[in-house]
Amino acid sequence: xxxxxxEKQLSGAAFLLYACPxxxxxxxxxxxxxxxxxxxxxxxxxxxxxxxxxxxxxQRWLFWIDAAFFFCAAVMASRTRPFKFPRLDxxxxxxxxxxxxxxxxxxxxAQVGTLHGLFGTRRPLLHAGMYLVWAVVQQWIQQAFFFTRxxxxxxxxxLASFTAAVMFGLAHLPNPVLAPLTFLGGxxxxxxxxxxRSILPLGIAHGLVGLAIALSVPDHINHHMRVGLGYLLxxx
Numbered sequence: 452x453x454x455x456x457x458e459k460q461l462s463g464a465a466f467l468l469y470a471c472p473x474x475x476x477x478x479x480x481x482x483x484x485x486x487x488x489x490x491x492x493x494x495x496x497x498x499x500x501x502x503x504x505x506x507x508x509x510q511r512w513l514f515w516i517d518a519a520f521f522f523c524a525a526v527m528a529s530r531t532r533p534f535k536f537p538r539l540d541x542x543x544x545x546x547x548x549x550x551x552x553x554x555x556x557x558x559x560x561a562q563v564g565t566l567h568g569l570f571g572t573r574r575p576l577l578h579a580g581m582y583l584v585w586a587v588v589q590q591w592i593q594q595a596f597f598f599t600r601x602x603x604x605x606x607x608x609x610l611a612s613f614t615a616a617v618m619f620g621l622a623h624l625p626n627p628v629l630a631p632l633t634f635l636g637g638x639x640x641x642x643x644x645x646x647x648r649s650i651l652p653l654g655i656a657h658g659l660v661g662l663a664i665a666l667s668v669p670d671h672i673n674h675h676m677r678v679g680l681g682y683l684l685x686x687x
Contacts, residue, residue, distance in 0.1 A: 484603070485603060485604050488600035488601075488603045488604055489600075489604050491524070491596075491600055492597060492600050492601065492604070494520070495520065495521070495524070495592075495596060495597065496597070496618060496622075498513070498516065498517050498520055499517060499592075499622055500621075500622065500679075501513060502514055502516075502517055503622060503678055503679030503680065503681075504679045504680045505680065506680060507681075510680075510681075521591075521592055521596065524596055525591065525595075528595060528596075532595075535649075537647075537649035537650075537651050537652050538647070538649065541647050541649060541652060542649070542651070542652040545643065545652040545653060545655075545656050546652050546655050546656055546659070548656065549655065549656025549657070549658075549659040549660050550656075550659050552659075552660050552663070553659040553660050553662065553663035554663075556660070556663040556664065556666075556667045557663050557666060557667055559667070560666065560667030560668075565667055565668065565669050566666060566667060567666060567669075567670070568666070569662075569665060569666065570665075570670055570675050579662055582658055582661060582662060582665075583654070583655060583658035583659075583662075584658075585658070586654045586655070586657040586658030586661055587650065587651060587654030587655065587657075587658070588654070589654070589657065590640065590644075590650050590653045590654040590657055591650050591654070593615055593618075593619050593637060593640070593641065594615070594640070594641060594644040594650060594653065595650060597615050597618060598611055598612060598615040598641050598644060598645070601614050601615055608645050609642075609645075611641075611645075612638060612641035612642050612644075612645050613638060613641075615637065615638075615641045616633075616634050616635075616637035616638035616641055617634065619633050619634065619637035620633045620634030620637060622678065623678045624678065624679070625678075625679075625682055625683065626673065626674065626676075626677065626678050626682050627672065628664065628668050628672060628673050629664070629673070629676065629678060630678075632664070636657070636660065640653045640656075640657065661676070664676070670687065671687065
């Protein structure tokens with residue numbers, strides 16, 4: 452049967468409507484648009500893992516290379532995603548939940564006799580403040596850098612949050628405390644970021660729980676919150 456050009460266009464449109472009843476689920480980005488975020492994920496994660504597993508003199512130089520890489524990424528991202536203050540209700544709930552969990556950890560540690568001060572610091576308040584800043588930076592790296600790019604690659608946001616959590620947990624190996632906790636906590640925080648797109652409350656909650664872990668878990672197990680080669684070489 453011969454079809455006119457108009458009939459061919461109509462039949463083609465009908466096929467597309469039949470095959471793709473929900474347009475957002477069927478549309479795929481071009482391969483080159485997925486390759487760019489994939490290369491960025493690979494480059495950023497390789498830098499992190501090489502730094503973690505390098506000896507101390509080399510690690511210091513690699514740390515500054517990592518810092519420059521992610522700082523440039525943050526500057527470029529700020530052009531398209533400017534900073535927005537988080538919603539007050541979301542901030543109160545997330546930070547409140549983190550503070551509650553941190554208090555419970557400290558109370559349990561006090562009961563079982565493992566509660567101790569922060570190791571290796573004479574200015575604990577300054578140390579705690581710096582750790583909170585570092586926790587916010589970690590959440591930016593996990594969520595705004597890795598998770599947002601994983602969304603572009605896998606096209607399933609739940610899978611993207613799970614993958615980001617796996618990467619976060621692997622970066623804390625071989626610490627037997629931090630690796631599983633950062634995977635579970637990272638998954639939860641990625642899911643929250645997926646819904647609310649806010650970094651600061653997640654980072655503060657992360658920092659509060661991290662400080663509670665540092666105070667509650669014996670140092671002969673936690674190795675002063677170290678990961679990678681530093682965990683293996685720790686001598687107390």
